[in-house]
Each structure stands twice: as C-alpha cells, then as structure tokens.
Amino acid sequence: MICTPIAASTPDDLLAALPVAAAAADWLELRLDALHNLSVEAVLRALHHVLPRRPRPVVVTFRPREQGGFRDLSHADRLRFWHSALTTPAEAFDLETDLIAPLLPTYPPDHPVWARVVVSHHDFQATPADIHAFALAHFPPHAGTVKLAVKVNQPDDVCRLFDWLTGTPSATPSTWQKIPVGMGGLGVLTRILGPAYGARWTYSTGHDGRAVAPGQLTATELRETFRLSSLDRHTIVAGLLGCPVAHSLSKDLHNAAFAHLGLNWVYIPVEVSPDDLAPFLRDAIHPRTRRLPWTVGGYSVTLPHKVAILPYLDRLTAMAARVGAVNTILVSGQELIGDNTDVAGAMRPLQQRFAVEGEPVAVLGAGGAAQAVVCGLVAAGAQVTVFARHPARAQDLGARFDVPIVPLDDFHGRRFVGLVNTTPVGMAGYAEGACPVPPERLEGLAWVYDLIYRPRHTALLQAASQQGIATLDGLPMLIAQAAEQLARWTGRDVPETILFAAAERALHSVRPAP
Numbered sequence: 001m002i003c004t005p006i007a008a009s010t011p012d013d014l015l016a017a018l019p020v021a022a023a024a025a026d027w028l029e030l031r032l033d034a035l036h037n038l039s040v041e042a043v044l045r046a047l048h049h050v051l052p053r054r055p056r057p058v059v060v061t062f063r064p065r066e067q068g069g070f071r072d073l074s075h076a077d078r079l080r081f082w083h084s085a086l087t088t089p090a091e092a093f094d095l096e097t098d099l100i101a102p103l104l105p106t107y108p109p110d111h112p113v114w115a116r117v118v119v120s121h122h123d124f125q126a127t128p129a130d131i132h133a134f135a136l137a138h139f140p141p142h143a144g145t146v147k148l149a150v151k152v153n154q155p156d157d158v159c160r161l162f163d164w165l166t167g168t169p170s171a172t173p174s175t176w177q178k179i180p181v182g183m184g185g186l187g188v189l190t191r192i193l194g195p196a197y198g199a200r201w202t203y204s205t206g207h208d209g210r211a212v213a214p215g216q217l218t219a220t221e222l223r224e225t226f227r228l229s230s231l232d233r234h235t236i237v238a239g240l241l242g243c244p245v246a247h248s249l250s251k252d253l254h255n256a257a258f259a260h261l262g263l264n265w266v267y268i269p270v271e272v273s274p275d276d277l278a279p280f281l282r283d284a285i286h287p288r289t290r291r292l293p294w295t296v297g298g299y300s301v302t303l304p305h306k307v308a309i310l311p312y313l314d315r316l317t318a319m320a321a322r323v324g325a326v327n328t329i330l331v332s333g334q335e336l337i338g339d340n341t342d343v344a345g346a347m348r349p350l351q352q353r354f355a356v357e358g359e360p361v362a363v364l365g366a367g368g369a370a371q372a373v374v375c376g377l378v379a380a381g382a383q384v385t386v387f388a389r390h391p392a393r394a395q396d397l398g399a400r401f402d403v404p405i406v407p408l409d410d411f412h413g414r415r416f417v418g419l420v421n422t423t424p425v426g427m428a429g430y431a432e433g434a435c436p437v438p439p440e441r442l443e444g445l446a447w448v449y450d451l452i453y454r455p456r457h458t459a460l461l462q463a464a465s466q467q468g469i470a471t472l473d474g475l476p477m478l479i480a481q482a483a484e485q486l487a488r489w490t491g492r493d494v495p496e497t498i499l500f501a502a503a504e505r506a507l508h509s510v511r512p513a514p
C-alpha cells in the first residue's frame with residue numbers, strides 16, 4: 001500500500017491534486033496543515049468540501065510545526081479541529097501522541113473512531129533505543145494503527161525498526177497495525193520493504209514529486225521500479241552500497257531485469273557512509289551475522305567502498321584480487337565473496353567493436369574505473385599507457401599492471417590506436433561540456449571510448465566523431481557489468497535490450513528537486 005501526501009497551499013489546489021496523486025497511490029494523505037493562512041474553521045470547510053470528491057481512501061493530517069508540520073498551531077486549535085474532524089467519514093486520522101489524553105473524555109477508548117486513528121510519533125534526530133518499550137509507553141492500546149517516523153542513523157536502527165514491525169512481545173496490543181518509517185539514507189529499506197513485512201502502508205513523496213520527509217521515493221518509483229505490490233516475505237533482496245547512490249541507474253536496470261525474468265527479487269540502493277560500511281555488512285548482509293529478516297541475493301558496490309570493503313569479505317574471486325577492487329558481492333552459503341564485473345563490463349563492448357590485441361592504447365585517468373580498464377586491456381594483450389594529471393598518485397596502478405604512467409599534458413593521439421577516458425571530465429555535474437584533452441590531440445586515433453554515460457555524447461566523443469574517429473560511450477559498459485552481476489547472482493541471463501530500454505527510460509526521466 002502506497003500513501004501519497006498532498007501538501008497543497010489552497011483548497012482549490014488540494015482538489016486539483018486529488019486525481020494526480022490517485023494515479024499511483026492506494027491512499028492519499030490530506031496534509032491540511034499545508035493550507036496557508038486559513039482559520040481552523042476554513043480548514044474544516046475545505047475538508048468537508050474535499051471528502052465527497054476523494055478518489056481513494058484518505059488519512060487526514062493537521063500537524064503543528066514543532067512535530068514536522070507546515071504551520072504553527074496552538075494545542076487549543078488542534079483540539080478544536082480534531083473534535084470536529086473525527087466526526088467526518090474520512091477513512092483515517094493521523095493524531096500526534098500528545099492529543100490522545102485530551103480527546104479521551106469525548107472519545108473514550110471503546111469509541112469506534114479509534115479503529116480509524118493512526119497515532120504517530122515523529123523524531124527527526126534519532127530512533128528510540130528500545131522501540132517496543134517506547135511504543136508501549138507512548139501509543140494507546142486502543143489505537144487502530146501506530147506510526148513511528150524516526151531518523152535512522154545507523155544500521156542497528158533499521159534492524160530494530162523491523163524487529164518492532166515483525167515482533168509481537170506479549171505486552172503489545174495485537175490489534176495495532178504498524179507503520180515504521182525510517183528517515184534518512186538507510187531508511188529506504190523500511191520505505192520499500194515495510195509493507196512486505198506487515199506495515200500498513202509506506203509514504204511516497206508528495207503528489208508533485210517533492211519529498212515531505214527525508215528519503216521518500218515517488219509513488220511511481222515505488223510501484224513501477226520497485227514493484228512494491230508484488231514484494232513479500234519471500235522476496236530476495238539485492239542492492240547497491242555506495243555514497244551517494246541517488247543518481248545510480250542500477251536500480252532501474254536490475255529491477256527491470258527481475259521483472260522480465262519473473263524473479264521475486266528487488267534491488268534497493270542504500271546510501272551507506274564509510275562509517276556504516278562494516279556495521280551494514282554485519283547487520284544487513286553477512287549470512288553469519290545479519291539480523292534483517294530477508295534473504296540477501298547479492299550487492300553491487302560503488303564509490304567510496306570498492307577498496308574499503310576488502311577486509312570485510314571472506315574471500316575474493318581471482319578477478320577481484322587481480323583488479324584489487326570489488327564491485328559485486330556474492331553470497332555463497334555462509335560466505336561473502338568479493339567479485340568484479342567492471343572488467344568484463346568495460347571490455348565486452350570494447351572488444352565487440354575494436355581489436356585491441358597488440359595495439360597501443362591510451363587510458364586517461366588512474367582511478368577506480370581505470371584499474372578495471374587497464375586490467376582488462378593488459379589481459380587482452382594491448383600495449384597500455386596511462387595518462388594521469390597526478391602521475392605520482394598513479395604509481396600503484398602502474399606497478400600493479402606493469403604499465404607506464406605519463407603526465408596527462410603529454411597525451412597525443414598520433415602514438416595510439418585507441419583512447420579510453422576514465423576521468424569524469426565531461427560528465428553531467430562535473431565539467432560537463434569539457435574535454436579531458438584538447439580536441440586537436442585526438443588526431444591519429446582510430447577509436448575513442450568514453451566511460452561516461454550521462455550524457456552519452458560527451459564533448460570528447462563529439463570531437464572524435466567530427467574528426468571521423470569511431471566512438472563508444474559508457475552505457476554499454478554499465479549494461480554489461482549489470483548483466484554480469486545478474487548472471488552471477490541469479491544464474492539467469494537477461495536480454496541486454498531489456499537493460500538498454502530501462503536505462504534509456506531512466507536517463508530521460510527527470511525527477512523534481514527535493
């Protein structure tokens with residue numbers, strides 16, 4: 001169940017938003033505290049006007065600023081509002097915990113309205129240490145639903161939220177439906193997997209795509225990318241560990257592949273800071289120690305963890321050991337194995353287009369992607385030279401693969417057949433429109449391969465095309481390394497056309513800024 005908040009500033013906008021929000025949502029949250037400059041009576045009139053026109057069940061919310069709402073509200077205003085609002089036929093009412101006691105004289109615990117009440121507690125700083133005890137102390141036993149929206153600061157917080165959701169200590173009222181909401185990067189697991197483990201619903205961003213709480217996903221993403229309605233306790237969980245992960249296309253590729261193959265798997269990118277890497281591996285992934293209730297199928301690894309993760313794995317494949325970096329975690333029995341599909345991903349599209357054996361090839365940059373490219377090129381018999389803006393930093397790479405490291409300014413295409421750009425120069429958000437080497441220095445090359453895929457046609461590739469040089473962009477590498485990961489996790493091959501279509505869709509969809 002997906003609940004989409006509508007935070008409109010006027011009653012007319014609220015009405016107009018109903019069908020928009022209803023397109024992908026199961027429930028609508030009417031954030032009446034977002035209505036600007038209206039008296040309590042005017043807000044109630046708006047509610048009475050909207051309710052007969054609701055296309056989905058609604059939960060009514062009227063939250064004061066100090067509890068995360070949009071406006072200042074006195075305690076007396078809130079009570080006046082709720083005394084009247086609770087008599088309406090809305091399907092649910094979200095009441096903050098401090099309102100329960102004052103409402104009891106009018107609505108005693110056995111009053112039927114409590115079945116429609118969601119009692120909520122918000123904490124934008126932390127998760128309670130003992131959630132079961134906290135819930136028993138703060139949520140009334142007669143509430144139909146209880147919601148805990150809290151900031152998760154560490155993997156342990158996520159584990160305890162799932163423990164609360166799935167556990168039923170004897171003192172917990174058995175009638176409670178629960179909604180755990182983990183706010184922040186790690187909280188994405190509660191947002192996507194909560195309903196599969198019994199949460200009454202999960203909140204999406206607002207109907208206009210803007211987040212009304214940190215970490216929300218759009219209703220369309222939840223429904224179409226993550227296939228929320230088909231997830232259950234048998235769903236196998238894969239994902240991406242990185243920081244940041246928001247702009248990764250991996251979720252689009254892998255989830256489209258799972259859907260195409262009919263696999264009950266989901267792929268969830270999780271923003272894991274360097275400090276959280278070891279605890280996340282322990283609590284959420286490692287088969288010997290994990291505390292979260294699902295089966296883990298495998299993980300992708302991206303910046304900044306590709307090397308930092310090595311000490312926490314039980315062993316490495318020969319390829320990961322040769323590259324010295326891991327982009328794929330395999331779960332095998334009780335072991336975590338580090339693998340690397342970047343080499344195959346980089347080389348497969350390249351070798352499908354151009355012959356490299358015995359050819360002189362220049363590699364620009366000496367970072368993580370360069371390691372995989374150099375490893376693959378050397379194994380394929382190319383004569384590799386690495387050009388780096390800080391050659392001293394690249395000495396390890398040179399020594400590991402026995403290739404020369406040369407200052408970037410010394411690059412000239414006449415000495416090479418092919419050029420691979422592994423620097424981010426030209427990437428969206430990083431010197432977009434710039435070329436990592438002066439365009440006139442490309443002269444003499446037969447082909448140029450740019451690992452950047454956003455945009456696909458970088459300034460470097462445009463300059464090469466203009467000079468009649470063959471080009472290859474970074475999207476086929478992204479697709480190929482994902483296809484390799486999928487095959488290693490699931491034993492299944494997915495047609496690359498499915499992955500290309502998913503990538504194209506994601507590259508062309510624009511998400512509004514939060």
Ligand code: NAP
Pocket residue numbers: 303345365366367368369370388389390393408422423424425427436451452453474475477478479481
């Ligand atoms: P990285 O580890 O940060 O390495 C970047 C390299 O580029 C470093 O050697 C860095 O040099 C150099 N560099 C950065 N800015 C530069 C500049 N202005 N001029 C010259 N050199 C510069 O990053 P990465 O993981 O290797 O990724 C690099 C690029 O490859 C990114 O655009 C990424 O999107 C792309 N990539 C694509 C795929 C794919 O599937 N298509 C996969 C992986 C990566 P210093 O050491 O001096 O900073």
